[in-house]
Amino acid sequence: MTAEFRWTRKDLLSLYDLSAEEITYILDTAEEFKKVSERNVKKVPALRGKTVVNFFVEPSTRTRVSFELAEQRLSADIVNMTASTSSLTKGESLLDTVRNIEALQVDLLVMRHRATGAQNFIAQNVSCGVINAGDGAHSHPTQALLDMFTIREKKGRIKGLKVAIIGDILHSRVARSNMWGLLKLGADVVFAGPATLVPREFEEAGVKVCHRLEEALEGADVVNLLRIQHERQSAGFFPSINEYSRFFGINQENIKRLKPDTLIMHPGPINRDVELDSSVADGPNSVILEQVTNGLAVRMAVLFLVAGCGGKR
């Protein structure tokens, strides 16, 4: 890391937009913030006087709580909004809603939305900073950053590692964000699952796509499981949850194929014994709860950097 590196983005929308240097800079900054949460007094004045609005148009628990805590630990003033408590229920457009929030001199908007690109659309039309807390199946940059932070912390590096991401890739913003971030930092990324959920087109980004689990697990340094949603069964993507679990879930049997030090990750919430056997989720290779802890540090880093950029264009 060059000493003169300066963060210059008012928004964090997608890791696709970032350089390897910028991603590394966030991870380095997060390392510093991780120490804050390990102290007795878990608060720093970094964002004192800044106002952050958490606007979760799509429901969220863990990401919202993580952002809120991160903001509080940075001493920001915060306001929480959901779709049901906003004027969206009165038929106001998303852009009008956000422009009204912005008119209250808000510095940062942390936003989640069901529609791909909603945050990009908003960021193009407002001057306050926008942090993407998940949009459609597109992007969830802080989740990918906390995954990468955890990998780097455990393995000491990202370059050259084989990271297998398994499950419903098609509908996953976590998979896409991890893909861009990991590829930029030089990891080998493998996507695995049934072809209905893992389209070949991902190869164009430089990912290896496979439809048999064994292939993905072979030699993997990290296995990241994605939550499989029950409604994908009724939509015809696979015959049953049981069958999915049998052929594409991680269990005590196929975990034997893994190296002894392979990390088991999951962005949560886990469907225990569906995509991931309970004993593996709670086993020695699992870093699932550490991911959650690291999420706080990563979000503090992102809030700090984006706010520090002025928050305004």
Add this chain to the structure above:
Amino acid sequence: MNDILLKGGRVVDPGRNIDQVMDLGISNGVFADPADLHDPEVVDVSGLVVTPGFIDVHVHLRQPGNTAAETIATGTLAAAAGGFTSIVAMPNTNPPADTAGAIEYLRSQAAQKGCVRVLPCGCLTKGRQGKEMAGIGGLAAAGVAAFSDDGSCVQDHALMRHLAEYIQSFNLPILDHCENDCLAAGGVMHEGKWSVLLGMKGYCSAAEELMVARDVILSRMTGARFHIQHISSKECVRLLAEARRDRLPVTAEVTPHHIALTDECIKTYDTNFKMNPPLRSEEDRKALIEGLASGVITVIATDHAPHTNTAKMVEFDDAPFGVVGLETALPVSLTILYHGGVLTLPQLISKFTTGPAEVLGLKRYDLRNGNPADVTIFDPEKSFTVDPEKFRSKARNTPFAGRTYKGVIKRTYVGGKLVFQQ
């Protein structure tokens, strides 16, 4: 009305294989021998191209139902500004044009407020619901030029087969928006590399191709005239080529945006790149251009689909499909196809004139003496940067804003009357 002499232009008349510098006379609203004119108004059109008026077989005028986006008055003005002298008005208005009364309303409004010829298109099915035949004979008697459920596609193959058979008594074409609802459900863009990378819900080209194949098969079976609207994929071009090789009465149109743009544009999340069928891959785009070059695709149509800014300034998933096209069709097509060396000027002009005329069954659509004097005059070399604020259309939803093309419409005459000039 004074006689008019269009002097010294390059007359391109694909219907009569004419491409030469010559004068063109207009008297009493029809073409006349320049030698027979009386004290004509002489218009110097040297350096410009003079052609039969353009026909757009695919326009949404939004009246009645969404006059905030477009009206017959503004839509026909946009058409005139784009060099179109005849436009086919799609029936997916609100209420839909599925009765003779609706057609009479359109005709009377067009007569009062329209500045170009508005050819009504009637619905194939009642309410565009795809369940029961609309009053086909009644609509034909009211003067429709064609039938379409545009925006929707009749999913029931038995019903489409019966329509194909029944409509033959009235000798009118079916303009079909080919789309399988199951494969297209929920999609907002082309399924391919970019939908996968962006995490947008894609819908595959097969949704369109299956219905194109269906129509080709039904045409072979029944002999009905099918015109495939806004063809957009490589496989569609192949299916069409096969049908035309076998001399089936199947034609197809392509839009300027499908030959100019690809799905990659959507990475900006600009909803002005959202239309149906969607922008597809570079391979598809090239196949469409090849289809125009080989003559398999005989028509360029705009699918002019106006929407208000309010409707379009939303999340990509929530935006309506459609872009305007009347005022950019010639420059975009001319730049890509003529200046790009794909088509000769007469070949390009045919896609706007004789091609669509054939779809509509208009005979001898050319500049011969005695024909109604519908003329388009343009400068093929002059550059033009698209500025939506200057549109005559009420709507601004163009995917071409800020882009520069070559080709500027100078004058448009309908029945000898000057309806546009700049």
